[in-house]
Amino acid sequence: MIQMKYITVLLLSICSTMAVGQNKKVWASGAARSVFQQNSIQTDGDTITPTNLNSGNTLVDVAINARPNENTFVHGMVRVRNDFGGFWGSGVTFDMRQLYLKGLVNDAVRYQLGDINYKLSPYTFYNNQEELSSHQSEALEIYRDMVHCDMFYTSDNTWRQQGAAVDFTLEFSNLVKELQVNTFLFRNRPTDFGQTSERIFFGGNATLLQSEKLSFGMNYVDMMDVLGTSRSNKAFHNPVITGTVDAYQKLKAYQFKFKSESGISEMYTLNDPNATGLRDYFYDLDLEITRGKKLPSLGVNYINVGPQFRSIGAQSRRIDFGAQNQMFNRYGNDQVVRPITQMDMMQDASLYQSTLSMDLQRYAPQYDNVQPYGKATPNRKGFSLSAAHTMKNELIQVNGTYRLLSEVVGQGTDVLRDFNVLDLRALIRLDTLISSYKHPLELSIGLTNQNTQRDVKLDTADIDLKSTMIDVGLKIGISENFAIIGSYRMMNASGVELLNTRNDYSQIVDFERFETDMKQSIMLLALRYSFDTKNHLNVVWQKLKYEDASNQDTPSFDLKQFGIVYSMYF
């Protein structure tokens, strides 16, 4: 209660300061959101689980921005949240959501201190998208965008970290155009003054631009324990160094974009006699060919990522499949833990992680078994082919990717797993066909098909896992502000896989049999009223059906949800 008083006083003082500050050096920004949901679950024969659940909250992010001088910018944001039903302040929480300071030194060196969104390359420091999000219709983004906002996930794949970042550019008069240098130092974990040492994550990137057509880069990151910050003399290290080449060339009417990254990683623990170090390399070669806008662009990619390649900054996952759902956490007469469905993945922020993980975390093979740790997934090699095209009148945008991968070394056998993935997306803008129709009329279609196979002539160890996702979305603009959006997404997975059990040093010590015959679908219909581009009111109805015939412990269930979602940015 005392804390609330302090924060209220602080907010009032900030507001009064702003009112005084008429010289535009201090201004406010932020966002507001209100959600109300009615949820229900239906399970055959379940007489124990309450079938209905209402929830809701209102929250406001209030940010104070200050520019005390030309080269300094300070930003602080407080989140005030009130859960519905918490009267007289009992359901109110105040959190410092973000705080940072950035500026320019001597018109040359940029710096930022505090909360920082940062990334390097997909093999060094990169926040990979969560499962099923590679393409999904607009309707499914209503709740997903709220989770992304809460978790500080951005569309450019940055991780939210705390620490300091510095970058500068050196320009040259001949031979080389410029050298761009970015460095960072983040505090990943504080010490407990006992056996847990302070853990930091640091590194940077140097890119040498020879010309607009050719550049070379080097990335270096290291997650390490700082000796002397605790009583432990063990020190974990995970250095990764990579080199990049980007080249662009035009040959007659064809444009060639070539990108490559290759590098080495190590993972070891000093003064730990039980630790076995891991060391491996990867390379990634990518070529994209385009010929004007009339023909589709084509891409070909080859990767080879070693089984012992470890890069914490790039292999940390967003969703923790070891976590449990918040909504209807247990169900059925046996009150088993409810499996994570696509509806939970869209809207349950408690399943998501905001910190980097030291381990190769658990993943759900039914959703993605091919590259669950992004491009940096260890033990993968192979080609992918891609094509993308947009019709001149923008009636159809289509792109597709086919990945044909395998393991680099076998697991428990010399026989390698083979993976193949087909990924197709299309957006059809029917409004371009009807000149009199001035509002959006869009149909989106997505298809992802994954296959994993390994035949070792041992019935209980053979692997055959297939999954298919089909997503159809619709957007009908009724007026300038009003639209109907809808989506149907089906996700089926069946077969058998052996999941890895790893020890504390990331080595495989056992395999766990995973079997699924999952069928789930989600249908969503929403009415959207847009007050302006940053201010929307959505009324959403959705229904999910889930069944897994191979797992008798988790009975089939239906989830229904009616929600009102208001969001605003200012």
Added chain:
Amino acid sequence: MKSINRIKYVVGILTVFTILITQGCQRNMETEGPSLNDLYGDFTVLEDFKASQVDVDFAANETVYFTARFSTITSWTITIKSSTSDATKVIEGRSSLINEENGMWDGSTTVFPSFGTGLCSVELWTEADSSVQNTTVNVTGLRTPTGIVVADFESGINPGWNIFAQSGANMTFRIANDQTVPQGSNYFDMGGEVNWDWLIGLIDFPATAMPSSNFGLSNNPNDVFFNVALYRPDTLTNGVVLFQFKEDENGDGNFNTANEDMYSLELTKLEPGWQIVSIKYSELVSLENGQPASPKGNAQHNPDKLHTLSCLFLANPASGYSQALMDYVIFTTDGPLKL
């Protein structure tokens, strides 16, 4: 021509990069993980289950180990049960071979009371075929834990201890002996409901209450282990047991909160029933309001300067009645306590 030269340039650099990486880092091409044949092949018992000796005298520091061998890796459980009490020892593993390394029994207990002398039945269960094999072991001598006993509650309350209990409801800060305990027959019952404060009660064990007026611990915090037997009732999960280790670093006979170290062990997630909690002295942490904090003194773990060991029993005032039982508070060297 210029374009061709540029392509050659890029290809050349890439070749150098690739050679540097592949030659600079040798890849381990061995298969990962255990062999699938060892895991998923046909299961047969290659060597029957047996004990290394029929009679074992734990008092003479003897141990007994069990052996068996299978054609594939499987999960297995060895359950040793006393014929005279409910004492049970469970050894679990996952391997194709049970031997001295993973199948040894040193006389310790999983389910209390501790083992007495007499015949024990031993059962091996294997997951692969759900089969059970049996043998027996005769215990002729009991293990006697060595260490510095702070409190076993067998001789009542030591007048040197300081006990404080709030005047809440159903308070039981007293010695009792109405149930099976890990050691001896007495235990200390900490229970009650205090709806205005987290603290339910505390008990201080000062060094001056020890027979030699000090704990007599080594100065090496890596050699000293703190151990205590604790019990949580099945239905009560709100209790917090907090041990505080207060050091007298300047040797003035007092502990000063402002400039001397106090390390803590906070236990919030006890399993139901009796259990032994052990921690190396060097792994104790400094806490302030339950959060890690910098120690106030020399920031060194000095077990030889331990002035007072305090046990606080806490619970959220809004959570109602809470209870924990405590027995056999002991410091050991070279390893955690095994009863």
